[in-house]
Amino acid sequence: MAWLRDPDRPPLLSVVFWLVLGATVAVNLMLPSGVVNRLLFFADVVLLCGLWLVMPWRPGRGRLLATPVFLAGSFALGLVGAAGTHAPLTLLGMANLALVYGMRTAGATLAAFGAILVIVPPLFFGRTFVQALVDLAAIAVLSAFSMGMASAVLRARRLAERVRELTVAEERARIAAEMHDSIGHHLTVIKLGLENAERFRERRPEAAWEEVHQAKDLTQAALADARRWVRALRPLALDGDLGSAALQKLADSFSGTGVTVTFEVEGMERPLAPDTELVLYRVLQEGLTNAVRHAEATSVRGTLTFDRRRIVLVVADNGKGFGQGHGSGFGLSSLSDRVAALGGRLISGDQAVGFELRAELPS
Structure with a gap:
């Protein structure tokens, strides 16, 4: 259950989510509402709570459908009695969409959301076209902030990954130099020892075998060093x-x-x-x-x-x-x-x- 405390989830966004959701529930309880609408409202609230806990905050972490479902749920919250207080929840969903799917996908989704905001309320909820445009302008301002924040996070992540790559590359170069000194020394001595054994094989066979045994011992030491450095070179x-x-x-x-x-x-x-x-x-x-x-x-x-x-x-x-x-x-x-x-x-x-x-x- 480690994903419930996802370290990639920005803590500040979590604070904003729970504060906004709490305010939305409080406002809904103070306003008159039908039984069906209230049941739908609280079912949506429970859904959003669950989705917030499982939404990924990095690409490739799975559970990718949680983000679009969260967006749809936050939008639906406004249709069942959120009294407009739910808008920041939708923006949080947009920020998450940008972080997981990329800025282009988030921008296209935001454009589609704006079109829905202009068309649906005048047709089905009695709002005028001008009122819909005013709502759209407010959402556009907040969206610019949300998308800008997501863009900054993405850029910081790319920079951090680059720093990691450079740091690991520097460490690999240092270890490679040490590996050259260590194993290179062993191989040089082994080569000299085998050349001596080749010269001694007829005139001094005992000395030749001594050089061979020494080369064998050095080969085992070089092999042990090679295995150790292979582990060390893992980034x-x-x-x-x-x-x-x-x-x-x-x-x-x-x-x-x-x-x-x-x-x-x-x-x-x-x-x-x-x-x-x-x-x-x-x-x-x-x-x-x-x-x-x-x-x-x-x-x-x-x-x-x-x-x-x-x-x-x-x-x-x-x-x-x-x-x-x-x-x-x-x-x-x-x-x-x-x-x-x-x-x-x-x-x-x-x-x-x-x-x-x-x-x-x-x-």
Whole structure:
């Protein structure tokens, strides 16, 4: 039921929706109305409440029919006794339509809605053509605001995605350079060792076999490094995974290492800034990689906690710990700097059992 607390739903729009809907109900109760109209009115209100909770706020999230049904329901609310107070609900539906279907679809729908507003009330509800035009002018002004807000959100989303792509590309380039230094070194030594073995194979066969055995050991080390870097090169969200989903996928990728890895989320999850997501990803990756390579751990547990003012990621293993010198080769210095750059702090150290890495970042 995570979609009931969709992090893509703008909180301010939720506040506006519930306030407007409450005011519409209050006005309807104060005005005289027939039994049938009142029953239809409250049935429509219940429908809109349910649709608001399931409407998607990003393309590709499913439940796409909820948006046009919400628009139709908000328009119908005016026909069964909303006394004009329902207009902002229709505009919220238009904003949602723009965010999910795009600005062109929203613009075409808005034009059709305007035509209906001019034609239907004079023909069936006793309003004059001039009154219909006045209503249309008011809706047009509010619609311009609504569509402008949706356009700004869409532009901000595109910019955020671009920033994510650039950040991940920069991180991939950095890791690729480290991968070149690591695996490239192993392959260079292996090549030299095999060339020596080829020269020694007749005159010094024992030395030749020693070079072969050394090359075999280095090949295993290079293979282990290659597997580790393949996991490290996975970007945050190639398959649309964001936030805890990306971290869960990273934790699952270590399932074949012989270490039991668990990951859980505590608190109400909310959207994370791209820089925050990347740092959390690297903290979990660092904790898992070092638990597998150095700590001789049999289990690792990652916990992502959402507090009111901060986000905390803890990676704890049951390994042998690292003693006083764990910071030198543990790669924590640069990671600590990155956490500090976001206004957070990175705490690491041996525990009663194993080692713990804790990142605290502002929300």
